[in-house]
Amino acid sequence: MTSAQKFIAIDGPAGSGKSSVSKEIARRHGYGYLDTGAAYRALAWHVLDRGADTSDADAVRAAASDFPFAQALDPDDRRVRVGGADVTDAIREPRVSAAVSGVARVPEVRVQVNEMFRRIVADSEYPAVVVEGRDITTVVAPDAPVRILLTAAPEVRAARRAGELAGENAAAVAEALHKRDASDSSVVDFLNAAPGVDVVDSTELDFAQTVAAVLTVIDQRRDADTGA
Ligand SMILES: Nc1ncnc2c1ncn2[C@@H]1O[C@H](COP(=O)(O)OP(=O)(O)OP(=O)(O)O)[C@@H](O)[C@H]1O
Numbered sequence: 212m213t214s215a216q217k218f219i220a221i222d223g224p225a226g227s228g229k230s231s232v233s234k235e236i237a238r239r240h241g242y243g244y245l246d247t248g249a250a251y252r253a254l255a256w257h258v259l260d261r262g263a264d265t266s267d268a269d270a271v272r273a274a275a276s277d278f279p280f281a282q283a284l285d286p287d288d289r290r291v292r293v294g295g296a297d298v299t300d301a302i303r304e305p306r307v308s309a310a311v312s313g314v315a316r317v318p319e320v321r322v323q324v325n326e327m328f329r330r331i332v333a334d335s336e337y338p339a340v341v342v343e344g345r346d347i348t349t350v351v352a353p354d355a356p357v358r359i360l361l362t363a364a365p366e367v368r369a370a371r372r373a374g375e376l377a378g379e380n381a382a383a384v385a386e387a388l389h390k391r392d393a394s395d396s397s398v399v400d401f402l403n404a405a406p407g408v409d410v411v412d413s414t415e416l417d418f419a420q421t422v423a424a425v426l427t428v429i430d431q432r433r434d435a436d437t438g439a
């Protein structure tokens with residue numbers, strides 16, 4: 212089996228359900244789970260921790276050249292580390308969410324982290340790894356046997372995210388989410404499915420229905436791949 216065949220690739224915009232759905236798929240199948248956004252977030256945290264700004268591409272490149280990132284593939288172990296620092300919670304703070312797109316805009320950094328993702332999957336002992344992000348179906352693993360674009364209407368995604376962040380102003384949450392999508396989608400296209408990528412639109416689906424729809428696609432693609 213090539214390492215590309217170990218990928219179950221899932222892309223989508225912010226708040227589309229990539230991480231919650233991917234974790235559930237990984238748990239049910241005994242697969243690994245890789246949250247690539249966590250790596251970009253951890254690098255943004257690392258840049259800020261060095262007193263720099265992610266709009267400064269040189270500062271991002273410098274931080275990336277010394278980036279001791281670690282993340283387990285266990286879907287129930289979400290700890291993220293940069294060197295000795297546990298940044299699991301810090302990378303979800305609004306200041307990091309607001310800064311992360313700056314990191315994602317630096318092409319050399321994308322190449323570096325994509326190599327890291329491929330290595331993590333290749334070296335893992337899981338039979339497959341659900342890898343979610345923005346460019347997994349198109350750049351990181353375009354040859355993966357299962358490639359899914361998970362999407363939902365912008366207002367639905369904003370409402371789901373606002374529901375998670377108790378105490379945050381819903382309009383501000385929606386604005387931040389849409390701003391991040393606009394910036395990110397100028398770097399990689401995760402709003403339109405590339406040829407061969409299956410779309411699951413969860414706008415009208417609850418969480419359980421979304422998981423079921425993604426599982427159906429995985430089964431269909433796996434059957435097609437094995438000629439079953
Ligand atoms: N189909 C669904 N119906 C209802 N809620 C959902 C559905 N899918 C996901 N959610 C909820 O929406 C919220 C956002 O989902 P999640 O964090 O998985 O999105 P994401 O795409 O990984 O976002 P981000 O890219 O910003 O990390 C979570 O609270 C999750 O439980």
Ligand SMILES: Nc1ccn([C@@H]2O[C@H](COP(=O)(O)O)[C@@H](O)[C@H]2O)c(=O)n1
Pocket residue numbers: 225226247248249251252311312315343344345346347391395
């Ligand atoms: N494949 C990816 C994954 C993420 N990004 C960037 O990271 C940010 C955070 O991602 P979340 O999934 O945690 O929302 C995202 O806004 C992108 O800037 C990326 O570029 N490519």
